[in-house]
Amino acid sequence: MSIVVRDVREHELDSVLALNNAAGPAILPLDAAKLRQFYDSAEYFRVAERDGNLSGFLVGFGSEAQHDSSNFAWFRERFPSFFYIDRIVVASRRRGGGVGRALYADVQSYAELRCPQLACEVFLDHGADPALLFHGSFGFREVGQNVMPDVGVRASMLMKELCSYAWVRDTYGDALPEVPWTGQSRRVARAEQRPTGT
Template sequence: MSIVVRDVREHELDSVLALNNAAGPAILPLDAARLRHFYDSAEYFRVAERDGTMAGFLIGLGSHCEHDSSNFRWFRERYPDFFYIDRIVVASRRRGGGVGRAFYADAQSYAELRYPQLACEVFLEGGNDPALLFHGSFGFREVGQHVMAEADVRAAMLMKPLCSYPWVRDTYGERLPDEPWLARPRVATPAHGTLAPRPTGTCP
């Protein structure tokens, strides 16, 4: 069956939390309060369904956020404007089935209308060549490395330029066409299809 990517629903947060904390050392653990904070304020928080069950989730933040991740701060100290993939988790039984690529295609479709670059990191401890290969095949390139003091783990810092962004910004400025698929997920806009000012100081 096809993969469906959609906004997370509040009643699914317990399932998201369990999925995150079962993902292993490549994903930092969450508690319920922090996940709720993501739900309340993250710019992008979507889940994937396959065969009617949750197959994974992705949380993304704009560079305007006051996010306490040292990896996020590393990017913001070096790049003025980007969309940051804080975490992507795919259920173990669904890995290798296209869920990750569906997420990245959806996140890029959202981000390239609003940001010039995608940013994320891959932990290097314990051997993570499959994740590095996945990101490399999707157009990400390493721009540095960073040791997370809060987790004592080294990460490869990856970025991908979004080639459509300059054309979209030059053509439409701050107002996108009035199409449902262009609306911001989970973020209210002053008029349908209008790019709302990015919130500040409210992100996790």
């Protein structure tokens, strides 16, 4: 019954795509090209496994990313530094079983070493109370609303202060200790693994 959170693997992208597009109206659909773009560019792209089965995923970007989401742009216009959760999806059969909380705990552990705030949104047009309650219980608060111009969906824009960030920044600056749980960004780790000359 354990939940394991780890980096997504390339061969899992089809399963991730199916999971995303089965999630219903609370999550925007994806096509294979957009998901591939996430795989190639997202700083954070991790999956949750429960009992050996893919049960959810979360995609995130630092505020300096070249990311084309209108909600990301909304946050960037208003806040200088944050980590943005683009989407979290949990398989319907696993909802309420701790998978979402495991993914949020993991992304917060990653983000609070690098950013003062964690940002995300909840769509308000499709019965948002469970999602708003989940985020509120995790310490998020609404900082505004945004109507996404490309799809006409209204979103509650949420932020959470990451209280450990200031201490980590003041103590370590940009040189985090080299211990496994601090984790490099996916892009940095993958760039270091590429053979020279490619």
